[in-house]
Amino acid sequence: MHNYLIKRLLSTIPVLIGISLLLFFMLRMLPGDPAQVLAGQMATPKEIENIRHQLGLDRPIYEQYAIYMSHLVRFDLGLSARTQNPVIDEIWARLPNTLLLAVVAITLACLLGIPAGIISAVRPYSWIDYLVTLSALFGISMPVFWLGLMLMVVFAVMLQWLPAGGTGSWQHVILPSITLAAFVVAFIARMTRSTMLETLSQDFTTTARSKGLAEKVVIVKHALKNALIPIITVVGLQFGSLLGGAVLTETVFAWPGLGRLIVDSILARDYPVIQGAILIFGLLYIFVNLVVDLIYAFVDPRIRYD
Amino acid sequence: MSEQAKPLLEIKELHTRFHTLDGIVKAVDGIDFEVYQGETLGLVGESGCGKSVTALSILQLLPCPPAEIQGRILFEGKNLLDLDQEDVRKIRGNDISMIFQEPMTSLNPVLRIGEQISESAKVHKSMTRQEAWRWAVEMLRMVQIPEPGSRSRQYPHKFSGGMRQRAMIAMALSCNPRLILADEPTTALDVTIQAQIMTLLQRLKDDFKTAIVLITHDLGVIAEMASRVVVMYAGKVVEEAPIKELFKDPRHPYTQGLLGSIPVIGRKEQTGRRLQEIPGIVPSPMETPLGCRFHPRCHKVMNRCCEQEPPMIHLNEHRRVSCWLEADSVVKESQAGSR
Amino acid sequence: MLSWTRESVMTENPYRRIWAKFKRNKVALVGGVLILIYVLSAFFAPVLFPGNPSAPNLMRSLESPTLKDPLGTDELGRSILGRIIYGSRISLLIAVGVVSVGIILGIPLGLVSGYYGGKIDFGIQRITDTMLAFPGFLLALALVAVLGVGLKNTVISIGISMVPLYIRLVRGCVLSVREEDYIEAARAVGTRDVIILLRHILPNVMVPITVQTSLSMGMAILFAAGLGFLGIGVQPPTPEWGTMLGSARSYLFYAPHVATFPGIAIFLAVLSFNLLGDGLRDALDPRFKI
Numbered sequence: 001m002h003n004y005l006i007k008r009l010l011s012t013i014p015v016l017i018g019i020s021l022l023l024f025f026m027l028r029m030l031p032g033d034p035a036q037v038l039a040g041q042m043a044t045p046k047e048i049e050n051i052r053h054q055l056g057l058d059r060p061i062y063e064q065y066a067i068y069m070s071h072l073v074r075f076d077l078g079l080s081a082r083t084q085n086p087v088i089d090e091i092w093a094r095l096p097n098t099l100l101l102a103v104v105a106i107t108l109a110c111l112l113g114i115p116a117g118i119i120s121a122v123r124p125y126s127w128i129d130y131l132v133t134l135s136a137l138f139g140i141s142m143p144v145f146w147l148g149l150m151l152m153v154v155f156a157v158m159l160q161w162l163p164a165g166g167t168g169s170w171q172h173v174i175l176p177s178i179t180l181a182a183f184v185v186a187f188i189a190r191m192t193r194s195t196m197l198e199t200l201s202q203d204f205t206t207t208a209r210s211k212g213l214a215e216k217v218v219i220v221k222h223a224l225k226n227a228l229i230p231i232i233t234v235v236g237l238q239f240g241s242l243l244g245g246a247v248l249t250e251t252v253f254a255w256p257g258l259g260r261l262i263v264d265s266i267l268a269r270d271y272p273v274i275q276g277a278i279l280i281f282g283l284l285y286i287f288v289n290l291v292v293d294l295i296y297a298f299v300d301p302r303i304r305y306d
Numbered sequence: 307m308s309e310q311a312k313p314l315l316e317i318k319e320l321h322t323r324f325h326t327l328d329g330i331v332k333a334v335d336g337i338d339f340e341v342y343q344g345e346t347l348g349l350v351g352e353s354g355c356g357k358s359v360t361a362l363s364i365l366q367l368l369p370c371p372p373a374e375i376q377g378r379i380l381f382e383g384k385n386l387l388d389l390d391q392e393d394v395r396k397i398r399g400n401d402i403s404m405i406f407q408e409p410m411t412s413l414n415p416v417l418r419i420g421e422q423i424s425e426s427a428k429v430h431k432s433m434t435r436q437e438a439w440r441w442a443v444e445m446l447r448m449v450q451i452p453e454p455g456s457r458s459r460q461y462p463h464k465f466s467g468g469m470r471q472r473a474m475i476a477m478a479l480s481c482n483p484r485l486i487l488a489d490e491p492t493t494a495l496d497v498t499i500q501a502q503i504m505t506l507l508q509r510l511k512d513d514f515k516t517a518i519v520l521i522t523h524d525l526g527v528i529a530e531m532a533s534r535v536v537v538m539y540a541g542k543v544v545e546e547a548p549i550k551e552l553f554k555d556p557r558h559p560y561t562q563g564l565l566g567s568i569p570v571i572g573r574k575e576q577t578g579r580r581l582q583e584i585p586g587i588v589p590s591p592m593e594t595p596l597g598c599r600f601h602p603r604c605h606k607v608m609n610r611c612c613e614q615e616p617p618m619i620h621l622n623e624h625r626r627v628s629c630w631l632e633a634d635s636v637v638k639e640s641q642a643g644s645r
Numbered sequence: 646m647l648s649w650t651r652e653s654v655m656t657e658n659p660y661r662r663i664w665a666k667f668k669r670n671k672v673a674l675v676g677g678v679l680i681l682i683y684v685l686s687a688f689f690a691p692v693l694f695p696g697n698p699s700a701p702n703l704m705r706s707l708e709s710p711t712l713k714d715p716l717g718t719d720e721l722g723r724s725i726l727g728r729i730i731y732g733s734r735i736s737l738l739i740a741v742g743v744v745s746v747g748i749i750l751g752i753p754l755g756l757v758s759g760y761y762g763g764k765i766d767f768g769i770q771r772i773t774d775t776m777l778a779f780p781g782f783l784l785a786l787a788l789v790a791v792l793g794v795g796l797k798n799t800v801i802s803i804g805i806s807m808v809p810l811y812i813r814l815v816r817g818c819v820l821s822v823r824e825e826d827y828i829e830a831a832r833a834v835g836t837r838d839v840i841i842l843l844r845h846i847l848p849n850v851m852v853p854i855t856v857q858t859s860l861s862m863g864m865a866i867l868f869a870a871g872l873g874f875l876g877i878g879v880q881p882p883t884p885e886w887g888t889m890l891g892s893a894r895s896y897l898f899y900a901p902h903v904a905t906f907p908g909i910a911i912f913l914a915v916l917s918f919n920l921l922g923d924g925l926r927d928a929l930d931p932r933f934k935i
Contacts (some may be wrong), residue, residue, distance in 0.1 A: 143870050143912065146904070204415070211477065212395045212400055225416050
């Protein structure tokens, strides 16, 4: 297992470097003077000069990269062109909100999706299988923002049961998290179903049955334990796509999270914030995947005892 | 090899069909045979002849639908196909158990070996967890796995192919079944390991006094262990005989072909013949030939063989063949000597 | 366990078999039919709905569905039905464009990466890893931030964000096929690498690519609608469904129909591509299906 862990940790390094390079060059690919771009449209010439000097934009490219990286590792992401606040503060203020939504959504998705997938796989072609399969198909086809709007119309406007946006109470969390969870529940249910179907058709399942074990034992102890391994991986990956979907959901429900920050910043051409937020999202995703792989290594005996 | 009057297992008119999108596949198309207590019955045939499906049908391990099993499978007098799921479960692993072909994939990779062996004992013999685990360690010792105590706590990926097969054997024997269905137990193993496993199986069979149905396409394995042999082709039984008689005097052209295709050093000098092969390939179960199923590949084919399926001829109380050649020569049996 | 040898299978036309299997899958057929409807309506849009769908008609602003305008009108008095029909052109254009970018860039890179291995593989894989370090939509978002808004940039951004998926898919396929005996035989006979790649490896890749393409088209429409909704995709007055939804937000509470119908259009389009993709996957699955 140690080998696997070390390899896994090491493999994140090129990706981290890659991300930093990506963002580094992203700025320079924009039309115009990078310093001006970073400073924003309202900056004075003096402020622009400041930034140019700070980031060494008049120096050779590799020096620029060095300065850039030195800022990056200290999490100094510059100042927002819009508000002149440190980017890191803007992000830090909103990150917990996004994480809250994401965690609630993924929990809902697992609690609903995994059992649905299992039942569906164990009773193929039954009415419940058709129900789950169809619902899941609908779930992955539905645009997240449209679902949000429709839920808002029904529950906030017509029925007036829940608030239409903003934060404050637990009721505010319900609609956005359900909206965010919809796609993921569907995806996880489908994944669980197909993984379980495959596991149930493998040789060792036949062996288990040939020993006279009860079907429930065969399903849970033998099949599910195997199927959960890839399912965990998928759940982890879906967490990442949740972060993407959060952008849309937060916009619909005026949720003060990182996603909305990105959108507002893109519309306002606030590049320091765009860069910073994308970086943080990327880091988050890498981190989640790393954790998932660690869990994977722990749960799969073939990797754990090697 | 004492045959008691009552057979342990009787297969009568077994038909196993699969309903597929492309049509009905008749994997087993009307077979019967018997297994007596304590004996080793060889079930021989090429890949696709239905021998594995027969074993799976006995324990009802095929998903129904799409499979459909008809006929009678009498175990100690009771028809297994009439029993409900609960009773079938009680027989599996307990009275009848099975050894599978691929030890690599037949063991659950996320459960410890000891756990997998002790499961049946816990279920069928009401042992506690500790008792069952100790029994599992004992079983591992009996199949000659060194350091069974620590090995039992390991996962299957730590075991070599031969060791995994030993573990499978331990699993199958753990509740002292009266019958073991061994489906190609050595096919997936190296030749040297094969010999070891066969020796082990033979010894354990004598110790536990189990009957074995040894399913294989390897005649060498059959020659080592079986006392009687049933030869299958394309879902039907074509010949049945005690082992010595089968090897010395095979009656069905298919059996003759099988025996003729075994490479033997010095055969060319002795008999002047080269290695024989059976031309053609096994027919698809969805397109079985009319008449005798073997007729497209038979070197002694007659007109009759293409039109009508040959009946089963009982040559004596231990031998039977399904071939038109025998049907004709039964009349001449009294006159003709041995062939 | 069960092995059927069947000479006739080798001489039978494989496409007939696939088509037969596909027909049996009713759900996939529904998907195919729906897509056909979209394609036809995109093609015949001017016939179905004469006139300029983006021309404002403020007299009829925000009208509920009537017989004349079965889906009502939007805030500028334009027929929603008409805009949805014309919107199918945009969406299909985007879907095809995105997948083309993915295929044109993804297949060669995947083939090369998988077949040659070594440093090329390492390099391409690290780049792919970096791109996959972001959830798809976010990557498209980031690219839009750089490239700017509009239809062309939407297609390019989403297309590029799909490339790593294709590279992974193709590479995986190549890796599993690379060790097959017939590849080694071809090499032993002296066949040039390019020919091996095109003649022997590429056909194997086509199966998963086809399935992925159908699913990717659905995803592309979804992503494009998302960008449009946020205001950074296709710009008004072009009738892209997501953009329409975005503009409808302000009137959500008193004219919800403006937001409902374009959303349904997106939903059905994506659904049909998913159905088709699933059906293709089942039909093309070489495993023995009972």
